[in-house]
Amino acid sequence: MSDFKLNNETVLERIKTHFGEAILSSETPYDMLTLEVETSKIHNLIKFLKEDEALNISFLTLLGGIHYPENTGKELGVVYHLHSLIHNYRIRLKTFFSIENPEIDSIVDLYIGANWQERETYDFFGIKFKGHPNMTRILNEDDMDYFPMRKEYHLEDATREDKDDRFFGR
């Protein structure tokens, strides 16, 4: 497979032959292949990208959460940025699920560096990563009782009394 060239078309084709049903949509904003993937298949897809000899997309740049309150049934999402250091090729994977039961497979077994990033995503969005060795808050105080990056919560501190809402746009 050494003559396999990585570009958006060949990578998409190769992924689709293995995960055809799970790829819900694909686009290339700023020339970066971006796939929306079924939540249940995301772990296997990342494992495939890492282990496939032709692709070698084996570096996790980052992962993070996102909240779209208007997308009913698909409010919460996780975004993965992956990088092939051998081919200098980047890909972005997105997956969305309901806010009612925000659960997704952890990828700590594939990338140990995902450990703190998944904890951070849990801390701010309340997304639970199944199989994570220590699914607890990481940055906020332990007794915080909500997930502050969800859109329904104000960014501002609710206990501050010296600010008049009329003048501070709250």
Next chain:
Amino acid sequence: MGKIEDLQTINGEGYQLTRLEKVLGAARANSVWPLPFATSCCGIEYMATMGSNYDMSRFGMERMSFSPRQADLLIVAGTISKKLGPILKQVYEQMAEPKWVLSVGACACSGGIFDTYSVLQGIDRIIPVDVYVPGCPPRPEQIIDGVMRIHELVKNEPLRRRYSSEYKHLLNDLNIETNE
């Protein structure tokens, strides 16, 4: 600095009478050991205050105490997150009486620009503060002015102020044990 102010002294051969309170006040004020609790840019300004241009050692304050047990003055310089709050409170509780607190900069005084869910909106929500230094960050001159005001307090407040009912009431409001 250094001298004991407005005193009626009685001079005699080999002795001088004065008030113990004033002597102790002057002694304390000229050897305040600060504990810098610096978390951000105000801490950098405090470092400049420590440096040779501004030179805190002029006031007997060159000895930074990084253990709260030997410190007299807690200098909180910088943003205190809510997660850091209990640690700051613990540091304050570990200091021995008499103790004073200087709040340096907008963040320590009121949360400053960080009106957000993760930042404590002023350290006076968890520990009592003696002097507030405004600014974002304050210049070393302002920090020195704050320190001078602390010195005035140290010199002039009654030795037993810390055991007064008002002070105990304040500590009680903040849920700080007084060990009395």
